[in-house]
Amino acid sequence: MDANLAKTIEDMQKRLQILEDKDALWTLMNRYCTEVDNHHWEAFANTYTEDGVMEVENWGPKRGRAEIAKAASCEEVFQGVIHSITNLHFEVDGSDTATATAYLTLYVTPDVKKPEANYCWGGPYRFEYRRTPEGWRVAKQHLRKFFAIGEDTEGLFS
Amino acid sequence: MDANLAKTIEDMQKRLQILEDKDALWTLMNRYCTEVDNHHWEAFANTYTEDGVMEVENWGPKRGRAEIAKAASCEEVFQGVIHSITNLHFEVDGSDTATATAYLTLYVTPDVKKPEANYCWGGPYRFEYRRTPEGWRVAKQHLRKFFAIGEDTEGLFS
Amino acid sequence: MDANLAKTIEDMQKRLQILEDKDALWTLMNRYCTEVDNHHWEAFANTYTEDGVMEVENWGPKRGRAEIAKAASCEEVFQGVIHSITNLHFEVDGSDTATATAYLTLYVTPDVKKPEANYCWGGPYRFEYRRTPEGWRVAKQHLRKFFAIGEDTEGLFS
Numbered sequence: 101m102d103a104n105l106a107k108t109i110e111d112m113q114k115r116l117q118i119l120e121d122k123d124a125l126w127t128l129m130n131r132y133c134t135e136v137d138n139h140h141w142e143a144f145a146n147t148y149t150e151d152g153v154m155e156v157e158n159w160g161p162k163r164g165r166a167e168i169a170k171a172a173s174c175e176e177v178f179q180g181v182i183h184s185i186t187n188l189h190f191e192v193d194g195s196d197t198a199t200a201t202a203y204l205t206l207y208v209t210p211d212v213k214k215p216e217a218n219y220c221w222g223g224p225y226r227f228e229y230r231r232t233p234e235g236w237r238v239a240k241q242h243l244r245k246f247f248a249i250g251e252d253t254e255g256l257f258s
Numbered sequence: 259m260d261a262n263l264a265k266t267i268e269d270m271q272k273r274l275q276i277l278e279d280k281d282a283l284w285t286l287m288n289r290y291c292t293e294v295d296n297h298h299w300e301a302f303a304n305t306y307t308e309d310g311v312m313e314v315e316n317w318g319p320k321r322g323r324a325e326i327a328k329a330a331s332c333e334e335v336f337q338g339v340i341h342s343i344t345n346l347h348f349e350v351d352g353s354d355t356a357t358a359t360a361y362l363t364l365y366v367t368p369d370v371k372k373p374e375a376n377y378c379w380g381g382p383y384r385f386e387y388r389r390t391p392e393g394w395r396v397a398k399q400h401l402r403k404f405f406a407i408g409e410d411t412e413g414l415f416s
Numbered sequence: 417m418d419a420n421l422a423k424t425i426e427d428m429q430k431r432l433q434i435l436e437d438k439d440a441l442w443t444l445m446n447r448y449c450t451e452v453d454n455h456h457w458e459a460f461a462n463t464y465t466e467d468g469v470m471e472v473e474n475w476g477p478k479r480g481r482a483e484i485a486k487a488a489s490c491e492e493v494f495q496g497v498i499h500s501i502t503n504l505h506f507e508v509d510g511s512d513t514a515t516a517t518a519y520l521t522l523y524v525t526p527d528v529k530k531p532e533a534n535y536c537w538g539g540p541y542r543f544e545y546r547r548t549p550e551g552w553r554v555a556k557q558h559l560r561k562f563f564a565i566g567e568d569t570e571g572l573f574s
Contacts, residue, residue, distance in 0.1 A: 108425060109266060115432055116273055119439065123277065130347035134359060137382075180404035182381070184344040184361045186500040186521075189446035201450060203500045205344075205363075205521075207380070207405040215379060218405040221531060222523070223498070224453075246496035247523040247534040249407060249565060267424060274431055281435065288505035292517060295540075338562035340539070342502040342519045363502075363521075365538070365563040373537060376563040407565060 114194060121192045121236075125200065125229060128236050133183035136172050145169035149230050149237040156243045157223070158257070177254050180209035180218070185225070196231035197239075204243060210253065221248035221257060272352060279350045279394075283358065283387060286394050291341035294330050303327035307388050307395040314401045315381070316415070335412050338367035338376070343383070354389035355397075362401060368411065379406035379415060430510060437508045437552075441516065441545060444552050449499035452488050461485035465546050465553040472559045473539070474573070493570050496525035496534070501541070512547035513555075520559060526569065537564035537573055 128147060135144035145165035148154070154162045154171065162171045175181050188202040205222040209215055223246035228239040245257070252258050286305060293302035303323035306312070312320045312329065320329045333339050346360040363380040367373055381404035386397040403415070410416050444463060451460035461481035464470070470478045470487065478487045491497050504518040521538040525531055539562035544555045561573070568574050 105263075105421075109270075112270060112425075112428060112432060115436065116270060116277075119277055119432075119435055120273065122439070123280070127347060130345050130359070133345055134347075180381070182361050182404055184363065184380075186344055186502055187446050187449055189443060189450075201446070203498050205500065209405050212381075212402070212404050215381075215403050215406040218407070220405065220407070222500075223496070223528075223531075244528070245531050246498055246528050247525050247536065248531040249534070249536070263421075267428075270428060274428060274435075277435055278431065281438070285505060288503050288517070291503055292505075338539070340519050340562055342521065342538075344502055367563050370539075370560070370562050373539075373561050373564040376565070378563065378565070 118192055118194060121194075121198065122190045124236050125190050125192070125198060126188065128229070128238070129185060129188060129200070129202075129227075132238065133185055136175065137181045137183055139173075139176060139181070141169040141173040144172050147238055149232060149239045152238055153240045155241060157245050174256055175208065177256075178208040178210055180207065180212040180215070182207040198229040198231075198236070200227040200229070201225065202227070208254075208256075217253070219248070219250045219252045219254075219257070221245055221252075223247065276350055276352060279352075279356065280348045282394050283348050283350070283356060284346065286387070286396070287343060287346060287358070287360075287385075290396065291343055294333065295339045295341055297331075297334060297339070299327040299331040302330050305396055307390060307397050310396055311398045313399060315403050332414055333366065335414075336366040336368055338365065338370040338373070340365040342380075356387040356389075356394070358385040358387070359383065360385070366412075366414075375411070377406070377408045377410045377412075377415070379403055379410075381405065434508055434510060437510075437514065438506045440552050441506050441508070441514060442504065444545070444554070445501060445504060445516070445518075445543075448554065449501055452491065453497045453499055455489075455492060455497070457485040457489040460488050463554055465548060465555050468554055469556045471557060473561050490572055491524065493572075494524040494526055496523065496528040496531070498523040514545040514547075514552070516543040516545070517541065518543070524570075524572075533569070535564070535566045535568045535570075535573070537561055537568075539563065 132147045145168040154168045184205040186203045191199045202225040209218040223244040226242040230239045290305045303326040312326045342363040344361045349357045360383040367376040381402040384400040388397045448463045461484040470484045500521040507515045518541040525534040539560040542558040546555045
């Protein structure tokens, strides 16, 4: 292969890798939401690195997978949990770390047969990621609360 | 072209194809929402395969494009319809079938000059897709209702 | 490089470029929302072309970056501003113009320590873009209001 051709192909592979890293982080973030929404607390915690940190305003930081799984499991009281994530924007540069900003709208419902009795709140998310031998993982989550609709009947988010 | 180079290029083409399949499904899903939100019931039904199935909790399954168009057309009574879709995650493997999970937040408004008189509800979506000669189509939709805000004045979703 | 190989590589580069243009527009749209949500009125206006037009139903068109920055700055009264954007679908063809449709859900909160005192509204977005020497910019935004939840205590959106 001549040098020009090798360079052209290497350049295309780097461009593909950036798009694939963003796609892999997109998959990670959807798994992140789906696992907790399905009450899979350990699988949720495993989307973090082993030394991962989850910061939710009013809760204080949770450090490591065991603490994170335990904190998330307070949502056990809700039959319906929806972490709806928007404006998910990744900063990726080909290295083994990345960051993201996003917005969360969370809907929690004690009894999905009574969908009108729900609590909705949300705010800005910030994420840090690390590429590990098992793939991308969340190294840090920070979440603020900017709005709320309905009543926090379980008193978990106030 | 030598064998190594041919292999390198074939590999890149497969990686590109995966990203393009996800992009095509993204386009399909946005068309899916836009057509129904614009009251284009037949165009909406045509985003399904001919034997497509639409399952909405409380409605029972609708089978085939004619039934799907008819079921969707009940939303005629709303001037404003917004199927807001988030956490759209595709499972794609290079074959002619694919699946997705997502969340729906639906806002329906009888008279958009009175935007405060709306009904909002949503829940988890599951999709199955098939690649057809006309491109990707929805083979099956399943939707649950987890939350609701406001009053279902038209009694369509209860 | 033989002609077949050159053709194969050129084709792949075009396909990559389409995906990268969509990714760049995705980045632009997230910056568009983040800048205004962070009260960076000038940086927000700079996501437009110099002759950009921002149309918000009830507001009338704002033309050029100075008018756009001034109009956006009315949101100064809200500590919490979240432009949550969904169904973001780009029409891109390899040229220097592009369009998009999307939905907005906007949450504004005068005092984030009282997140329950917020106003939420939204509707369909349409965008036109132009590729400039600085990258993609918004040439035109059009936004309609289809739904509202809560009370517009500041009277800015009615």
